[in-house]
Amino acid sequence: MQHLPSGDTSTRRHRMSKSRSVRLGLAAAAATAGLVTALIPGGAQAAANPYERGPAPSNSSIEASRGSYATSQTTVSSLGVSGFGGGTIYYPTSTADGTFGAVVISPGFTAYQSSIAWLGPRLASQGFVVFTIDTNTTVDQPDSRGRQLLSALDYLTQQSSVRSRVDSSRLGVMGHSMGGGGTLEAAKSRPSLQAAIPLTGWNTDKTWPEVKTPTLIVGSDGDTVAPVASHSVPFYNSLPSSLDKAYLELRGATHFTPNSSNTTIAKYSISWLKRFIDNDTRYEQFLCPLPSTSLTIAAYRGNCPHTS
Known part of the structure; x- marks a missing residue:
């Protein structure tokens, strides 16, 4: 040895x-x-994504008329704000999960917040603070509505009674008709926004190459006020190819379909807001692969997988 x-x-x-x-x-x-x-x-x-809110989603949960959160609401008088016409804030009642992302929604030409009020509790119950607003006048044009959306966001995050419930870094905008056109204007002006959803949007400006906010454009196949061929489709086509974007065309729908409770609008709006405001990839399954045409979807286009 x-x-x-x-x-x-x-x-x-x-x-x-x-x-x-x-x-x-x-x-x-x-x-x-x-x-x-x-x-x-x-x-x-939870450590990987501190912004996730609510249980794991399913088709039934995002198609339901209410999500998992109980909600409350508070009225904001036009007399106490500047830059927009007041509105209603809907928010999850519980503070156990911390802060929430937020979205402001504008009505369309000649309309009031009542025309888009159904979206308030529906989105809030999924884990968002939602502010449906009135505009300064009912005939305000899209550029004005875009500025009012941003003024409302600033009020919501800095002055409102629920500001402590809102994460000011996770914000989005939505709007119907001229409010939809205003949504694009707001996204163009404030690239830090996390999500934008124009609903049967109307705007004389058809090109939006400056937009850097993930954008879901919703059009209606029977829209005679803002026909998709001259509004929603060119809006979508003009967005940068590198942008996370999608185009949803509703089947058997009109310009005013977003003014009533609509499961398809809610399902894909919730998924888009969750995916990009909350960075919640649990909702990617409802956006990618691209949804197929159906009884309620005439067309759906987009880029998958998403990069943000």
């Missing part, structure tokens, strides 16, 4: 001791990490 010199034996023992210490240290670190993960609601998933 060959005997190692005493120096080699000492070295080997030192290495074995060091290796054992490293293994014990790694095991302790792993145990600590596991304990920390266990203490965080949702574990590693």
